[in-house]
Amino acid sequence: MLASCLLLAGCQAKTQFTGDIVDGTPVITKLDLNDVPANNITRYIFRAAQSQGTIYWDLPVLVARGTEDSLHNGRKLALSSSVHGDELTGIRVIQTVFGELGEKVKSGNFNGTVIGLPVVNPNGVYHNQRNFWSSSENGFLTNMNRVFPGKPLDSSNKITNEYAFKIWNDLWGNTTQVDIAVDMHTLTIASAGPLWCYADYRAPGVQRLAELTQADIIKVDSGEPGSIETSWVQQGVPAITFELGSPKIWDKAYAKRGHEFIMRLLADLAIIPSSGPITPDLSKTFVATNRIDVGSTRAGFADYLVNFNEDVAKDQEVVRIYNTFGDLVESVKSPDAGRVLEIRTDAAVEQGSVVIVIVNNSTST
DSSP states (O other): OHHHHHHOTTOOOSSEEEEEEETTEEEEEEOOGGGSOSSEEEEEEEEEEEETTTEEEEEEEEEEEOOTTHHHHSEEEEEEEOSSTTOOHHHHHHHHHHHHHHHHHHTTOOOEEEEEESOSOHHHHHTTSSSEEEOGGGOEEEOGGGSTTOOOOOTTSOHHHHHHHHIIIIISTTTTTOSEEEEEEOOOTTEEOOEEEEEOTTSTTHHHHHHHTTOSEEEEOOOOTTOHHHHHHHTTOOEEEEEESOSSSOOHHHHHHHHHHHHHHHHHTTSSOOSSOOOOOOTTOEEESEEEEEEOSSOEEEEESSOTTOEEOTTOEEEEEEOTTSOEEEEEEOSSSEEEEEEESOOEEOTTOEEEEEEEOTTOO
């Protein structure tokens, strides 16, 4: 199929090949799962946009497709990571999942499809920071997780709108090629936290998806407009934002837990064989409905008295702020009982900086 699409002008395949090959991988501008070989893992380079100087933003894509019939009677899962360029552990999760799936897919006992997009925002990775940097008019920094599902490009739109629009429509097929999704993140720079997820429990299927993570914390949340997770949920596709600790590293422990979650999910979806019903272990999971960002009123250096994933009481001292002379200038206290979701790893803080994030629910206040 691939060779004929590249060489024959009359090819009827709906996957659109440019004819380019990057490191042995064909470049596409549109994916149609019907064209992907059955019982195989196939690699593509998806061309999402073009920047100033004709620089292409090309995204590596992995597609695990099961039997011919499974495209229609099996589930279709999207795994994505690094929509923020400083969030890297999810990349390793997708790599290890597809590494394990090789033999399972070839066996002919793989009842479904998985689209893996390890790096949604290579621009951010390239610039070693969170956002997408577009060069026009001296540059804009765009949070790519606020522009999905994007907009078609016209004279008034930015490259980031078209970029998200192409991923949403020409890779994921505007929900026609995906019916469940996991978008992987970490905290942003200078932050540390547990394995946790955002989940909109109002949407069918999302609670089950969140519980299968066996996360340290599940934040029940209505979502953020323009995020990948919320864009899916608004279209009726169960999805979560899956957070894997700190940025700019491959956290091996969290990557392992992320891998285990995806394999549980594949079994729960009957994409891979299972020995029986899966009961998530939620004995160590804290389910929260409220998030409290606690800031400092003084600049200085933060000394933490608690760590992430620890329980705190109302009015408990959690952070001390010292000035350059070593004087205690502020004692930060928890405004409510709950569990610590996030702390800073950069001791230097400005006035107004969020120094700790606490979550709770109606039973812990």
